[in-house]
Amino acid sequence: MTTTLIGYARVSTNDQRLDLQLDALTAAGCVKTYADKVSGSTTSRSELDACLSYLREGDVLVVYKLDRLGRSLRHLLTIIDDLGARGIGFKSISDGIDTTTSTGRLMFSVMGSFAEFERSLIQERTNAGLKAARDRGKLGGRPTAVTPEIGERIVKLRGGGKNADYIAKELGIGRATVYRYLATQALVA
Structure with a gap:
């Protein structure tokens, strides 16, 4: 099976240029590249959706930098987990991550573990704060407008x-x- 490198690039506004990313993706050997001009926080990115649909088992998705792909660490991990389940690799040129190698998979797993740990800590702190507020007689939510x-x-x-x-x-x-x-x-x- 031959490995095909597929690139994805994104800039946040129409004023920004994709040249740096596109040049790096071409230099990395990408035979096809998808590009969006949309904020990273936007849930709908048509070119990313098209890119993810195009990828086949054995392909490798290549980005210039991790933050070009995911809206958040959780979103990024979800995308890359999905790619892995489909037999698709992932490379980030600037971040030196390559899930087609055992070291790259290890590094990405460590990142995922830290993200999960952080979510767990946030949830624990939130629950402790809510309990402390309830113990003091405070209720959460907006105050009622109609007394x-x-x-x-x-x-x-x-x-x-x-x-x-x-x-x-x-x-x-x-x-x-x-x-x-x-x-x-x-x-x-």
Whole structure:
């Protein structure tokens, strides 16, 4: 089976140029290259999707730098795990990562382990903070816009013939909040 190198390049804005990445991918031996001009945080990248669909077992996806491929470390790990499961290798020119070698696979596994460890620590800290807040009597989430007193005023104003716009302005709350509260009271007419 012959190995085919397929490149992927990305810049974040139309003002930026792809030349550096495209030249490096060509020099690395890529026979086909896909390129996006879109922010890395964007979930829809048509050329990346086309590239991932094009790759076949035995191919190697090549990028100039890791941050050109994934929106986050988790996203990057997901893409590369998927490639590995399909028998597709991965190389990052600038970062020196090559999953077609045992050392490259080891390095990538270590990166994945650190990412998983970091997610676990964040989750533990978040849960501990939420528990401490609950122990102090604090509840999470947004404070309720309709206190019992405001609820009484909504019902009284609505019963007095005032419309939702008037009630919202009078009480300093949103019109949708008025409608939601009235719906819970079965007073929307």
